[in-house]
Amino acid sequence: MNLVKPVDPVDAEDLGRVHFVGIGGAGMSGIARILLKRGARVSGSDSRGSELLTELRGLGATVHIGHAASHIKNIDTVVVSTAIRDSNPELGEALRQGLRVIPRAAALASVMAGREAVAIAGTHGKTTTTSMLTVALQKCGADPSYCVGGQLVTTGLGADEGTGEVFVAEADESDGSFLMLAPRIAVVTNVEADHLDNYGEPEAVHASFARFVERIGSTLIVCADDPGAAELVPIARARGLVVRTYGESEGADFRVSQITPDGMGVAFTVSFSESISVGGAETGGRVRLAVPGAHNALNATAVIAVATVLNLGFDEVSGGLAAFTGAKRRFEPKGEAGGVAVFDSYAHHPTELAADLKAARDVVASFSGSGRVIAVFQPHLYSRTRFFADELGAALGLADEAIVLDVYGAREDPEPGVSGAMVAGRVPLPPESIAYAPDRAAVPALVAERARPGDIVLTMGAGDVTELGPHIVAELSGR
CATH class of the missing domain: 3.40.1190.10 (Mur-like, catalytic domain)
Known part of the structure; x- marks a missing residue:
């Protein structure tokens, strides 16, 4: 197992000067923001810049692009996410100095105390x-x-x-x-x-x-x-x-x-x-x-x-x-063109796919009654694809058309024989309604060929499939 070992939480005021390794992550940046608003001294590093990092700088954080041992200076507590490898130079320097090193969840527990x-x-x-x-x-x-x-x-x-x-x-x-x-x-x-x-x-x-x-x-x-x-x-x-x-x-x-x-x-x-x-x-x-x-x-x-x-x-x-209008990547509207509405979803587990596709069916019924649901799905993680290929394919059968991308590996290395084709081959739809699309760049045109007025397109997955929404809308606009 690769599970985080629980540690006793530290009161937020006792964390002292806090450095976040991977401060640009959604969870890490949020905790950093809360500490900054409470007046704490916060620094951090990430592999690349982002709007989140710019915002944290504006709140008073010292943010470095790239990781280096020299960033661990005058620090009391170092917060790391599970994405940080043991070889990270900042983690290594923190351990060398004998600093308090805690996982993200322990930092969250501290600010909740x-x-x-x-x-x-x-x-x-x-x-x-x-x-x-x-x-x-x-x-x-x-x-x-x-x-x-x-x-x-x-x-x-x-x-x-x-x-x-x-x-x-x-x-x-x-x-x-x-x-x-x-x-x-x-x-x-x-x-x-x-x-x-x-x-x-x-x-x-x-x-x-x-x-x-x-x-x-x-x-x-x-x-x-x-x-x-x-x-x-x-x-x-x-x-x-x-x-x-x-x-x-x-x-x-x-x-x-x-x-x-x-x-x-x-x-x-x-x-x-x-x-x-x-x-x-x-x-x-x-x-x-x-x-x-x-x-x-x-x-x-x-x-x-x-x-x-x-x-x-x-x-x-x-x-x-x-008054709740949603959360990002949770059936998020991405635009409409040619009478086709495009949405984006973080769904990546069979149960989540089924829930969102049923919701899409409800939306189609409310508006046109005759439109179809086109699912564009990117499997997330080779291990999850291997474990749940049958269930993922069955869930995509709730759509009228299914386009399956290749696996977004994230933290995992490729596994022989594991690909998006495993999922596409298990979708219980007519063959002409299923497409395996290993070339992500070809997907917008593929969607535009299939979609017609009244349809809903739903991009789904925890990877970079989220980037396709605007490109699909643009392709639909140019038909």
Whole structure:
């Protein structure tokens, strides 16, 4: 296994002068931003420049492009991400000097300490649910601090320091680092097999979530519809935690029903058990979101469940949810041309692909009723492609047309025989509706050949497939 070993958190004020190795990453830059806003001295390095680095410089950080041992000077704490190799010269110099070296999650735990901490965990839906909760709390006037694994459309930020007592954080299970967090309130959206390159087997993933429950201080909120999440209920109750469930299942404390597409969004009804009080409301009510999909109805209901613990009213929270316009790379609109709408999604696991393709189908039905869904999918990681090729192909069968790119290896080296063709060959669509496109540059023209007015194109994957959206729109415009 390649899992981060938990370490005891250090109070943020005791971190001293902090240096981030890989400060340009989404998670690292967010924590750095929060520390800067709290008046800490922050420095960092990254392999290349970016807008995030420019912004951090503007907040007072010392930022270096490139890694060198000389950057570790007058530093108390060095923060590293799992992407940093042991051979990194800054890490080596920090160890030589005997400095405190902590992983990103430990730094996140430090800035959360002393706050009303809410952590959102789960194999899928973490970023969207964390973003929804953040926006809803902002609209309710709570002004939370937050650290999300993506960017909010409303602020353009993935993290910020608020004036309120609540701190909302996405809890990342991919490398086991969520076991460093100790939230008072936690949500688990679902528990499925993923990141098997780290965990080795599905049972280890489930065991990790069980250990996460041991870190929760007061309340666990879980999706009753998901078997993996539901397994955590007796564990939490045995620990004396308050447990609240949500979902479409009978007996859920927050019951979701009457889910209906609503243009580019979704509407649904939430009713809650007699033992639950949400700002004096007795039966729940109708909720409308500006983002599509039944999965987002469930994510929003998790937010409502958190609101009960934070003593917020149902009406104000549902109003805050209505103001949520999405997170970057979560069914994000990229443009429209020739009557074809193009969206981008971070979905890279079979369950995520299925949820977004069903949402795309709902959007098409709301607008034209006759349009088709064209999925452009880039598998992420050779190991995930090998583990889930069958499931990824089956999920893409929910589209009308599927274009499969080659694997985005990220941190992994290529594996013999593992390619996007493995997934394309398992898509249960007619052969003429499936294309394997190892040449990424050829994809926009391929989409333009297939798309017709009323269709939706959805680029999907955790790699650089996200860059294709504007090029597809341009190609459609030039037809």
